[in-house]
Amino acid sequence: MTRYYMDRYLKNQTFYKLQSQSIIDNPDQRIVDDLSSFTGTALSFSLTLFNAAVDLISFSNILYGIYPPLFVVLLIYSIGGTAISVFLGKGLVTLNFLQEKKEADFRYGLVRVRENAESIAFYGGEESEMQLLLTRFKSAFENLTQLLISSRNLEFFTSGYRYVIQILPAAVVAPMYFSGKIEFGVINQSVSAFNHILGDFSLIVYQFQALSAFSAVINRLGEFDDVLDRSNSKSLPDSLEDIDIIYKDFISSPVFESNGLTPQEKHETLLEIENLILKTPSESTLIRDLSLAIKQKDNLLITGPSGSGKTSLLRAMAGLWKTGTGKIIYYVKEGEDTEKFSSDVNTPLINTARDSMEDGGKSISRKSGIFFLPQKPYMVLGTLRQQLLYPTWGDDVVPTSDSNEKDVLTFLSNSDDMNNELVKPETDDLIKILEDVRLGYILARFGLDSTHEWSSVLSLGEQQRLAFARLLLSKPQLALLDESTSALDEANEVHLYEKIAAEGVTYISVGHRSTLCDFHDRVLRISATDSNNEQPNWCIEPTRRESSLKI
Numbered sequence: 001m002t003r004y005y006m007d008r009y010l011k012n013q014t015f016y017k018l019q020s021q022s023i024i025d026n027p028d029q030r031i032v033d034d035l036s037s038f039t040g041t042a043l044s045f046s047l048t049l050f051n052a053a054v055d056l057i058s059f060s061n062i063l064y065g066i067y068p069p070l071f072v073v074l075l076i077y078s079i080g081g082t083a084i085s086v087f088l089g090k091g092l093v094t095l096n097f098l099q100e101k102k103e104a105d106f107r108y109g110l111v112r113v114r115e116n117a118e119s120i121a122f123y124g125g126e127e128s129e130m131q132l133l134l135t136r137f138k139s140a141f142e143n144l145t146q147l148l149i150s151s152r153n154l155e156f157f158t159s160g161y162r163y164v165i166q167i168l169p170a171a172v173v174a175p176m177y178f179s180g181k182i183e184f185g186v187i188n189q190s191v192s193a194f195n196h197i198l199g200d201f202s203l204i205v206y207q208f209q210a211l212s213a214f215s216a217v218i219n220r221l222g223e224f225d226d227v228l229d230r231s232n233s234k235s236l237p238d239s240l241e242d243i244d245i246i247y248k249d250f251i252s253s254p255v256f257e258s259n260g261l262t263p264q265e266k267h268e269t270l271l272e273i274e275n276l277i278l279k280t281p282s283e284s285t286l287i288r289d290l291s292l293a294i295k296q297k298d299n300l301l302i303t304g305p306s307g308s309g310k311t312s313l314l315r316a317m318a319g320l321w322k323t324g325t326g327k328i329i330y331y332v333k334e335g336e337d338t339e340k341f342s343s344d345v346n347t348p349l350i351n352t353a354r355d356s357m358e359d360g361g362k363s364i365s366r367k368s369g370i371f372f373l374p375q376k377p378y379m380v381l382g383t384l385r386q387q388l389l390y391p392t393w394g395d396d397v398v399p400t401s402d403s404n405e406k407d408v409l410t411f412l413s414n415s416d417d418m419n420n421e422l423v424k425p426e427t428d429d430l431i432k433i434l435e436d437v438r439l440g441y442i443l444a445r446f447g448l449d450s451t452h453e454w455s456s457v458l459s460l461g462e463q464q465r466l467a468f469a470r471l472l473l474s475k476p477q478l479a480l481l482d483e484s485t486s487a488l489d490e491a492n493e494v495h496l497y498e499k500i501a502a503e504g505v506t507y508i509s510v511g512h513r514s515t516l517c518d519f520h521d522r523v524l525r526i527s528a529t530d531s532n533n534e535q536p537n538w539c540i541e542p543t544r545r546e547s548s549l550k551i
């Protein structure tokens with residue numbers, strides 16, 4: 001079940017949608033704790049139910065044989081008891097549900113302190129953190145108090161229910177003994193049979209607290225399941241308003257003659273954007289009517305004031321945001337995704353991003369030789385080698401310490417071959433790449449195979465260079481760089497751009513620095529939208545480098 005839920009959670013960028021739109025609380029807790037309680041409790045309840053059924057069949061015969069009315073009274077008593085306990089304990093389901101949520105919120109608060117330890121320490125924010133955490137803890141504690149009070153009331157009833165009835169079998173059967181109808185041993189026999197049947201009929205009363213916790217778990221899992229289904233469902237059509245991401249065969253891409261200087265050289269288009277209107281999820285327009293084409297080695301710089309929508313444009317290109325209209329067309333090299341793209345040049349197979357991503361839930365970048373470097377460098381948990389191989393050779397990110405482990409837990413291993421096009425780099429290649437991005441010195445410090453908290457032990461600039469090392473290893477056709485050199489000095493910035501250009505990677509960068517113009521051919525300037533003005537809020541200009549080439 002864990003594998004099944006994680007699969008759907010990571011498919012189609014569902015984890016991103018859940019997080020960015022705050023659709024559901026604590027999915028991690030649902031996958032770890034709720035699944036564990038669900039399977040454990042479901043198993044133990046099934047066994048209890050089975051035991052009760054066998055018990056009931058065996059002892060009903062005995063009791064019914066001794067005195068049938070006793071059996072009927074017992075049945076009525078347990079039905080009444082069940083109804084009262086359901087009435088008394090009905091609040092427990094909600095309280096258990098909230099308890100799970102509040103404890104998970106508290107735990108998440110502590111995780112955030114751990115993850116942002118340095119920033120909090122710099123701010124000296126211990127007191128505020130303490131207050132925030134105490135608020136969360138208090139909320140969980142108060143809910144637990146309510147839960148205990150409700151449980152106590154229910155427990156009073158359950159105990160009374162259990163003991164008050166004990167006198168009944170003896171009281172009913174004893175006169176029969178004194179009148180000589182039955183033998184003495186039958187009194188004991190009837191008390192024992194009575195108690196067994198009472199236990200079987202009173203399953204709900206005795207297990208009410210466990211059952212209410214179980215229903216809270218079922219509610220949380222059900223809610224999670226619905227959200228995952230909605231996010232992954234093929235049957236849900238994208239609204240007509242959505243941005244379409246389309247893949248076409250690279251061969252079908254329009255061929256452009258390059259700028260008059262080298263007429264014999266031809267450049268294929270890698271990306272076309274047609275009439276794109278980009279909106280935030282809250283529907284405010286960021287970019288109006290954008291159309292552009294990116295051909296090979298035609299590097300574009302996107303600039304504009306903070307908050308104008310530069311990163312959002314990359315989000316739309318990555319398929320993370322779909323709000324708006326228009327088309328984003330990628331021309332993918334033949335063979336990059338042979339099972340999906342027709343080799344027939346005349347009838348190139350077109351897929352929307354939705355269809356494409358349904359196939360094993362792979363992201364756009366994984367499918368089509370496109371590499372995104374996000375604004376916040378991301379360091380995976382693991383060794384330096386795993387940092388470098390991420391995400392292109394993602395199956396190597398999880399080391400198996402025990403060679404038998406894979407055979408035993410086959411259902412846990414990922415059968416998808418993540419990238420069979422590219423040859424996996426050897427140790428020497430990794431060392432060379434580190435030196436290429438001027439990170440050779442961290443090898444001496446950490447080695448390739450020791451595990452560290454990389455986002456703490458590496459500076460931001462080092463993490464950005466490591467991200468470039470990943471890019472260079474993946475050798476994509478097109479790289480989308482979101483302020484990915486913002487923490488670097490100019491010398492390193494120049495060096496990295498020269499490296500990716502030398503690898504023949506076409507790139508689109510987002511950035512504010514004027515020095516970036518030197519590595520790009522055109523600039524797309526986005527300005528803030530004005531609700532009174534329906535004109536496009538962007539323009540494309542050649543950079544100084546491009547202008548000087550023309551002169």
Ligand SMILES: Nc1ncnc2c1ncn2[C@@H]1O[C@H](COP(=O)(O)OP(=O)(O)OP(=O)(O)O)[C@@H](O)[C@H]1O
Pocket residue numbers: 020280281282286304305306307308309310311312313
């Ligand atoms: N999940 C979201 N829901 C609603 N609005 C959002 C969301 N994420 C970002 N925005 C808004 O969209 C606008 C554009 O954000 P974006 O991150 O694209 O800006 P940017 O141009 O890259 O800015 P910067 O240069 O500061 O990085 C901002 O006004 C931001 O507040």
